[in-house]
Amino acid sequence: MTRTTPARPVSVDAVFPELAVHRGLTTRLHPRPGQPGMYDSHVGGPMLWPDSEPWPVCHEPHQRETEGYKPDEIRRARAAGGRPPKKPWPDPGAPGENGPVPFVGLAQLFRRDIPGLAAGPDDADLVQLFRCPFTHGPHGDRRYRLRWRRTAETECAERFLAVPPEVPLLRWENELPEPCVLHPEEVDTYPWAEGDTLPAPLIARIDAWDDAQVAEHGHGAPSYQGDLSIPPGWRVGGFPSWASTGPMAIACESCATPMRLLLTAGGDEMDAASHSWVPLEDRDPSLRGMASVRGGQCLAQPTRLRFGRDRDLHVFTCPANPRHPPRWVLS
Structure with missing residues (x-):
């Protein structure tokens, strides 16, 4: 069975048109x-x-x-x-x-x-x-x-x-x-908004938008990090999430070249803050929001693995020379 990520709760292009130049692709693996x-x-x-x-x-x-x-x-x-x-x-x-x-x-x-x-x-x-x-x-x-x-x-x-x-x-x-x-699926992805991952004025706009969403909609309001930027779970390519550590510069220890994200392994495929990413095939179409999600542990924790204290394992490789040692980062 294929897996299809739902449309985002709001249009990224409409809310943050300047993010278009930062857009990337990641392949969700949907184990x-x-x-x-x-x-x-x-x-x-x-x-x-x-x-x-x-x-x-x-x-x-x-x-x-x-x-x-x-x-x-x-x-x-x-x-x-x-x-x-x-x-x-x-x-x-x-x-x-x-x-x-x-x-x-x-x-x-x-x-x-x-x-x-x-x-x-x-x-x-x-x-x-x-x-x-x-x-x-x-x-x-x-x-x-x-x-x-x-x-x-x-x-x-x-x-x-x-x-x-x-x-x-x-x-x-x-x-x-x-x-x-x-069940691999390519989806759009955008950088984590913290530190120098994006221009400072854009991060300030994102933070202000997040605050306005909470003020208007309360608990469960859509957020940039939770709903618009990086999907949870196992994925290939795209941008790293930095929820636990904050952004880090990952350079090759052999040649100092900035490394690229090969793979992210996650213990959870969803939680309450990221349920909007749950595929359409894993939802009850008669319900909305978190209540529509079905599948239990087979959906939320399908691999049964854990990385650190419920972190993501990011595997980085050197684009200049794939023979150089990879780096492993928990975040």
């Missing part, structure tokens, strides 16, 4: 629980991974854990609509400290499926995203990894990995992605 295959773009599904190639592992020291959840019990509990039981760590103090930890495959995206997906090194057209399931250091930092591939070469492998390695326990349920199929 929904399903059964993707290794040849599909997906979140949480099987990776197109040659059997002869080692699965990525994290060799760094990890935080000590005392309890967690078995991956298979998480899957069974989700299927039954319940919660998995916690288990004591089988070897307290040792997860990852005395050996490598396999990364968890979060997503893979083919450029043939995703409009606007930037090319990787050597014109790679498939990108795979991984996260270490454990935290690092006193601040609970995370480790991510990208694997770029050229699809035509990868598909020529004789055999593919059927079951990737897993750790016996995960610290949190939201470390395990729910397999989701994607």
Whole structure:
């Protein structure tokens, strides 16, 4: 099923015509629980991974854990609509400290499926995203990894990995992605309005408009950040959201080139402040506003993943040289 973002509550062109020169495109991925295959773009599904190639592992020291959840019990509990039981760590103090930890495959995206997906090194057209399931250091930092591939070469492998390695326990349920199929859709997007992301007079006009909407319509009034600028959830390209940190200048650590946003991974596809972005196919046409939204957790939190304290994970790459290391920013 396709997913169609509704028209914005107000016309951006009519209210802020000067934003036209700042308009961009982002591809909303619209993940929904399903059964993707290794040849599909997906979140949480099987990776197109040659059997002869080692699965990525994290060799760094990890935080000590005392309890967690078995991956298979998480899957069974989700299927039954319940919660998995916690288990004591089988070897307290040792997860990852005395050996490598396999990364968890979060997503893979083919450029043939995703409009606007930037090319990787050597014109790679498939990108795979991984996260270490454990935290690092006193601040609970995370480790991510990208694997770029050229699809035509990868598909020529004789055999593919059927079951990737897993750790016996995960610290949190939201470390395990729910397999989701994607419904890519290109939509207009506009920069976050704060700091120097837009001209100062325009940001002042946007702030004044937001205040006027609240004064006229009260709670739930449309706002620029919530309804007009950047859609929530998983998306490719476009502009980063800066709700938690405020705008940041992201430069390549190898060559100082300003980096571009490759991908945003979000834990939530909607909340009360962003419900206007919920696709038409996920609404009851006889109702209006938040009351029209249907789908429950499968819509609001389809991937079951979390990034930081309910933040967005922005993945930036270097446009000057895709071989330069990516940067990971939680905001």
